[in-house]
Amino acid sequence: MQIRRALASAPVAAPHPDPDALAAVASRAIGAEVTIEAIRRLSGGASRETWAFDACTPAGGRHGLVLRRDPSRHAGASDRSTEYRLLAAAGAAGVPVPRVRALLEPADGLGSGFLMDRVEGETIPRRILRDDAFAAARPVLARQCGAIAAAIHAVPAGSLPPLPVQDAAGQVAQYRALLDGFGEPHPAFELGLRWLADHAPPPPERPALVHGDFRNGNLVVGPDGVRAVLDWELAHLGDPVEDLGWLCVRSWRFGNTARVVGGFGDLDDLLDAYAAAGGGAVDAEHVRYWVALGTLKWGVICIAQAFTHLSGTVRSVELATLGRRVAETEWDLLDVLDGGW
């Protein structure tokens, strides 16, 4: 699960992509013969890789690129190509995303994936929330996120690849089943599941594109503010307020609890900018519903990560410790059920 990256864990070791094959694709993407320099792993787990590198032209030009790929040969290419088409559609609709440059083909010999431009900036939440370099950006981030969310939710349906439709009631059922699989009682989550089932908003008449992991940690931020939205792997069609709620889940405030929006801003700014950018008027209680569901989702994901360790799939003290962070999400959830933020 992509959400895992919130942990800032170092990437798992993986073989480097072949530089010659990469140079061939990059040359096609740039439209000039390039050589590859400074290739380095950015992040990712065992089955999905993100590599940064520079494509250098003979004339001395240097173009920062990113390779996103699933290196395994047998896997269907659909995942990465969906992401590629999604980024293309979002970019065309004015959402700040890295410009996609080339979709890998089997003949490229690099697995399934694509090249995109590298957007310079910071993604580590604690730096975005604390470093002086972002002091001027922080007051505008909430409004920027509101406008960006409105743009995401306005991406024309006709330009999108096929995506699953996920509504609130379906997600509640999905995470209830996931929780049951671990066999560990969590009365706080049971209270949450009851409330979430009782208060689920009706499915939207016309489902919008939902980013699905729109939060502090997936935003590339510079001194000027948000430059790009990354990590579209959980994108789906559904209630657009899901993105606004997920952005306000307390776990993504990284200690800045009082700043409801990502630890950097206030809800009013987010919703005002969202409406001003054409997203429509959103009821704060509707956002709070998705905050509650998001909090529960992250808690259940933490349990799942701990059981990835406990089952022996991946032994890791980092995954193990996540099991004891579940109580934080239970505490937050009880607060949200009581009307808190």
Add this chain to the structure above:
Amino acid sequence: MQIRRALASAPVAAPHPDPDALAAVASRAIGAEVTIEAIRRLSGGASRETWAFDACTPAGGRHGLVLRRDPSRHAGASDRSTEYRLLAAAGAAGVPVPRVRALLEPADGLGSGFLMDRVEGETIPRRILRDDAFAAARPVLARQCGAIAAAIHAVPAGSLPPLPVQDAAGQVAQYRALLDGFGEPHPAFELGLRWLADHAPPPPERPALVHGDFRNGNLVVGPDGVRAVLDWELAHLGDPVEDLGWLCVRSWRFGNTARVVGGFGDLDDLLDAYAAAGGGAVDAEHVRYWVALGTLKWGVICIAQAFTHLSGTVRSVELATLGRRVAETEWDLLDVLDGGW
């Protein structure tokens, strides 16, 4: 406590002795102008140091030396000078010990201590018991230890520095009081203390020099066998059989439990050689008494080490873990009380 070295722990950091001061003393000791090379810390705790170095003559001669010292300026000089005089007396009486070369004087500026020759060989018990290099030595070690013990116990009293007299009953009382100070109940040790008090041998008519820490770990061993006996800091006057018993404590067999003498030999060899070298006939039951007392002493010392950590004097996972090795000595002690070895 010197016994601590059985743990093979790395030495605590300490400032190097001044090379010029060391060269001056070494020149006096060797009787030629020397320079100092290859100085390195061998072992020791925070308050006592052992340094190895080479004293090199202009003609290309190289003399391996050892500095033993208490670096603190305020401490009385008696400890190291007692050890110096003891080594001199033992060496004169034919005990294999490093030859002492020079007693430090205040004007030397190196603290209190002395220089002695470095004896090449192995002191790490597990290597002595397992490495091929000592395969020929192992069968003769027990007999050599018997002869060496006889020589130690025959060192003329008149050649010795003042030493404390310690008999069995006194040591039992001492370790009972030490145990009580920790406030932790140890019924196995209580059984041992009762038995040890009931079976204590009478003080010898004429107390002999007792090394006090004569065991595998304080013997320098080469392919030919024992080359020197080190670590005389616990030397005292008392029952010579104490040294034979301590050599047979199971903790110093380092896993070679069936070889009663230091993990390398048999009791009959030890006692035969002891008698043949003039040590006199020794009853095995008399040895077993000192094995029992030695086992209890080492157990109580392990508790003391753990409490050095627990009290905060020295925080160390190594010291802490010793507290859980106490059960090994309790198990061994119960065996010895039942007539075992």
Add this chain to the structure above:
Amino acid sequence: MQDRPTAAELVAAVREWIEHDVVPATEGRLAFHARVAANALGIVERELTADAAFTAAQRERARALLGHDGPAAELERELAARIRDGSLDGRLDEVREHVRRTVREKLAVANPGYLPDAARP
């Protein structure tokens, strides 16, 4: 019954070694995991010190809610099931109070800094 150091004291000794010796000597992935490991051992220390009392209190509350006694884990499992099936809907205020206390007791072990000062047990 085991000798000193207690299990918690042994865990503390290892945690201090990680903090004082491993973290300064490492970097990158190893240093990151060293901090995670030290944190994990801190959790264990607090659990070994405090959890027996927490579990006893939790069991007593659950007993009062459910009307019968049992091991704390079993009572908690029953409580979760009865929240789900609705059979405690008439007493949700009591249930919420119990659950909030239980979560507070878990946080006091897992991450006491997460709790507002006023909510520390």
Add this chain to the structure above:
Amino acid sequence: MQDRPTAAELVAAVREWIEHDVVPATEGRLAFHARVAANALGIVERELTADAAFTAAQRERARALLGHDGPAAELERELAARIRDGSLDGRLDEVREHVRRTVREKLAVANPGYLPDAARP
């Protein structure tokens, strides 16, 4: 009552990290202490898994010896005092049997490899 991983499972995770990641990356004093630390955590794991049963058995034996109940630590303290004052001299065989079992239970946690196979509890 705390969530999974249990305290023993957290300790095991840290021990495995020390064994697989720290020991190969270090040398000298740090590597030596890494092995000591991993061993200490192994002791804690065995204690958390097995000691409750050991302590219960020990307490039951001590109760039979002393003729009254109490916390295991208090019974053991009384036993130690009564061995010393001689008031159990008439029953030393029973006492020795109890003490040997208790030591065996401690070794099963601290260093099970130290026990002869036949003596493992």
